[in-house]
Amino acid sequence: MFEKLALIGIGLIGSSIARAARQHNLARTIAISTRSAQTLDEARALGLGDTYELDPAKAVEGADLVILCTPVGAYEAVTRAIAAALMPGAIVSDVGSVKAHVVKVMKPLLPASVHFIPGHPIAGTEHSGPSAGFPELFINRWCVLTPEAGTDPAAIEKLAGFWRAMGSNVEVMDPGHHDMVLAITSHIPHLIAYNIVGTVSDLEASTKSEVIKFSASGFRDFTRIAASDPVMWRDVFLTNRDAVLEMLGRFNEDLSSLQRAVRNGDGPALEALFTRTRAIRRSIINAGQETAAADFGRPHGTDTPAPAPAEAVQRDHGGGEDA
Numbered sequence: 001m002f003e004k005l006a007l008i009g010i011g012l013i014g015s016s017i018a019r020a021a022r023q024h025n026l027a028r029t030i031a032i033s034t035r036s037a038q039t040l041d042e043a044r045a046l047g048l049g050d051t052y053e054l055d056p057a058k059a060v061e062g063a064d065l066v067i068l069c070t071p072v073g074a075y076e077a078v079t080r081a082i083a084a085a086l087m088p089g090a091i092v093s094d095v096g097s098v099k100a101h102v103v104k105v106m107k108p109l110l111p112a113s114v115h116f117i118p119g120h121p122i123a124g125t126e127h128s129g130p131s132a133g134f135p136e137l138f139i140n141r142w143c144v145l146t147p148e149a150g151t152d153p154a155a156i157e158k159l160a161g162f163w164r165a166m167g168s169n170v171e172v173m174d175p176g177h178h179d180m181v182l183a184i185t186s187h188i189p190h191l192i193a194y195n196i197v198g199t200v201s202d203l204e205a206s207t208k209s210e211v212i213k214f215s216a217s218g219f220r221d222f223t224r225i226a227a228s229d230p231v232m233w234r235d236v237f238l239t240n241r242d243a244v245l246e247m248l249g250r251f252n253e254d255l256s257s258l259q260r261a262v263r264n265g266d267g268p269a270l271e272a273l274f275t276r277t278r279a280i281r282r283s284i285i286n287a288g289q290e291t292a293a294a295d296f297g298r299p300h301g302t303d304t305p306a307p308a309p310a311e312a313v314q315r316d317h318g319g320g321e322d323a
């Protein structure tokens with residue numbers, strides 16, 4: 001499909017792409033670049049690519065597909081470093097969890113001769129680093145592409161085909177809309193998890209040890225999310241500020257209503273909300289988009305595929321693994 005794939009950043013997502021692209025024969029050669037020599041050595045030891053470069057400009061030389069897989073805060077520096085070395089006609093993409101900021105930062109730095117098609121696979125885990133990736137990560141997950149109007153449709157279709165070959169469903173979206181949707185479905189859930197685990201961490205020592213000792217599945221599930229990479233998530237909240245604040249405003253209003261219902265002992269209001277939310281959970285499961293129980297119980301660094309949706313549904317009914 002591609003002659004040379006260059007991956008800049010080789011953590012959970014970059015290494016999962018490397019593994020899946022290799023498995024499905026999607027690139028003749030895979031060039032890997034990352035900032036630290038230690039991570040590059042790890043990637044080499046895992047056999048993730050064909051060439052390994054500390055200099056990202058060397059990695060992108062002759063590449064017809066370049067994908068940035070670093071935390072979003074590194075994009076500007078990486079784009080400055082590779083811009084002059086990009087091959088005319090190359091597709092330049094990324095996997096960042098925010099999109100409007102990525103367009104704002106990268107677009108002015110890129111030569112007009114490349115096809116710039118930002119992307120976001122909505123698939124991941126709380127683990128990071130080259131050993132955390134696995135080739136099945138993208139199977140049955142969405143990958144959102146956010147090209148500007150006027151982008152070559154053939155280039156968009158080629159990149160969409162790359163993601164489909166790794167098992168993803170592809171949707172094209174406006175970057176601002178992407179950021180609003182992901183703010184409520186992904187970014188705020190992470191913020192809530194960081195907050196609740198932070199609250200426990202600030203409790204006095206004796207209470208804290210009891211919380212840890214008796215932690216029920218609800219709190220345990222939050223700790224999984226709150227174990228996600230601090231740098232990556234710092235960058236998400238720095239770069240999707242407006243959408244996160246907008247959705248957080250609505251969230252706070254709803255939390256106040258819930259607080260009032262608890263204070264007033266308003267059973268019908270509580271039950272009505274919990275019934276509506278249970279229905280949402282079931283519609284997610286039925287749509288085959290269940291991720292929590294399916295993906296996140298897997299041990300760090302193994303290549304065990306995520307269970308098929310049918311298995312996940314069974315677990316959901318019987319196991320009580322979900323928050």
Ligand SMILES: NC(=O)C1=CN([C@@H]2O[C@H](COP(=O)(O)OP(=O)(O)OC[C@H]3O[C@@H](n4cnc5c(N)ncnc54)[C@H](O)[C@@H]3O)[C@@H](O)[C@H]2O)C=CC1
Nearest residue numbers: 009010011012013035070071072074096097124125128129
């Ligand atoms: N972790 C997740 O579940 C998901 C993450 N994403 C996005 O994917 C991107 C990467 O995330 P992960 O793979 O989870 O992170 P990670 O922490 O596992 O890997 C990041 C990689 O980038 C490298 N790196 C950092 N700064 C760099 C720089 N200046 N130049 C070159 N390399 C640099 C690191 O050495 C590492 O190899 C982020 O933008 C994130 O928003 C998207 C979907 C899911």
Ligand SMILES: O=C(O)C(=O)Cc1ccc(O)cc1
Nearest residue numbers: 097121122123124125126186
């Ligand atoms: O680990 C989790 O619960 C996730 O939600 C994974 C994830 C993290 C960031 C993304 O941009 C997309 C998916």
